[in-house]
Amino acid sequence: MVKNMIVIDNLTKDYGSGRGVFNMDLQIKQGEVFGLVGVNGAGKTTTFRMLMGFIKANNGNAQIDGFDVWKNASTIKNYVGYVPGEIAFPDTRSGQTFLKLQLDLLHQKAHENQKVNDLIQKLKIDTTADIKRMSKGMKQKVALVCAFMTDAKILLLDEPTTGLDPVMRDVFINLVKDAKSQQKTILMSSHMFNELEPTCDRIAFLKRGKIFDLLDQKKMDNLRLHQEFKIELEDEKSYQRLLKSNFKVSGYDNNKKIVKLTIHEKEDRNLIQELGMVNVKEVSIKRMGLDDYFAEELVTA
Numbered sequence: 107m108v109k110n111m112i113v114i115d116n117l118t119k120d121y122g123s124g125r126g127v128f129n130m131d132l133q134i135k136q137g138e139v140f141g142l143v144g145v146n147g148a149g150k151t152t153t154f155r156m157l158m159g160f161i162k163a164n165n166g167n168a169q170i171d172g173f174d175v176w177k178n179a180s181t182i183k184n185y186v187g188y189v190p191g192e193i194a195f196p197d198t199r200s201g202q203t204f205l206k207l208q209l210d211l212l213h214q215k216a217h218e219n220q221k222v223n224d225l226i227q228k229l230k231i232d233t234t235a236d237i238k239r240m241s242k243g244m245k246q247k248v249a250l251v252c253a254f255m256t257d258a259k260i261l262l263l264d265e266p267t268t269g270l271d272p273v274m275r276d277v278f279i280n281l282v283k284d285a286k287s288q289q290k291t292i293l294m295s296s297h298m299f300n301e302l303e304p305t306c307d308r309i310a311f312l313k314r315g316k317i318f319d320l321l322d323q324k325k326m327d328n329l330r331l332h333q334e335f336k337i338e339l340e341d342e343k344s345y346q347r348l349l350k351s352n353f354k355v356s357g358y359d360n361n362k363k364i365v366k367l368t369i370h371e372k373e374d375r376n377l378i379q380e381l382g383m384v385n386v387k388e389v390s391i392k393r394m395g396l397d398d399y400f401a402e403e404l405v406t407a
């Protein structure tokens with residue numbers, strides 16, 4: 107049986123006025139990539155900070171690979187790769203010096219240097235630059251190297267792609283996939299659905315400090331099998347017929363005679379048949395994604 111690497115049990119940090127994290131329960135298995143989403147202030151960073159042992163929970167507890175995150179905080183830090191939500195580097199001269207310092211601190215073996223160099227190349231970092239003067243994206247890249255360069259079994263990544271350009275986001279996605287193939291366990295938060303979708307096995311939606319919705323593998327697969335058809339009809343009769351059909355109507359526009367239908371792959375044939383019975387002006391098709399799934403929750407959060 108695959109073991110749980112991260113176990114969160116009734117974890118609570120109450121900052122008052124409904125702010126913080128409340129009664130969080132979660133188990134993340136070895137080799138799993140787990141995503142945390144939520145609007146600003148939902149409690150993502152607070153969760154990471156408790157898991158890193160930076161802040162003490164008011165209630166409940168959490169274990170990483172069997173170690174209590176508060177009582178064994180120093181042990182955990184040695185083998186968890188962590189990217190903080192807000193990066194503040196110490197005043198070292200260059201990125202290179204900083205990364206070397208990190209390697210020394212972690213007592214990493216010589217071969218790890220090769221890994222660091224690979225990461226530096228992949229992420230296109232100029233390590234000679236003064237770390238304090240690096241752009242936001244560059245600092246983020248250095249933080250990613252720190253998290254991914256070690257043999258850490260667990261990666262805690264709090265908004266890891268903040269400030270990265272789209273090309274670098276793709277590089278990041280590949281780093282996560284590589285880490286997963288090495289059986290690393292990853293918990294990451296993000297506002298970017300396009301990086302969660304290809305990487306995460308499960309995703310939790312955090313709302314006012316509570317897990318409001320959990321998208322498991324089955325739901326994720328099901329979502330991927332759905333498409334939204336936006337169909338513009340020629341006449342009122344066709345419009346009314348489609349609107350009253352048995353397909354799931356996800357939107358409509360009376361004036362423009364547009365009907366949006368969310369269709370499972372296996373309904374495609376039936377829809378094509380139905381479209382043969384009405385006068386269609388234009389059809390566009392969009393694959394359903396996490397942004398569609400969470401759209402309503404994001405608006406009402």
Ligand SMILES: Nc1ncnc2c1ncn2[C@@H]1O[C@H](COP(=O)(O)OP(=O)(O)OP(=O)(O)O)[C@@H](O)[C@H]1O
Nearest residue numbers: 121125126144145146147148149150151152153191
């Ligand atoms: N030290 C603190 N003292 C008081 N309130 C705090 C403290 N830290 C966080 N909070 C509050 O707790 C809530 C959760 O904050 P948190 O930083 O965890 O949110 P987040 O989901 O990471 O948000 P973002 O997406 O903006 O990074 C917010 O309302 C925040 O203002």
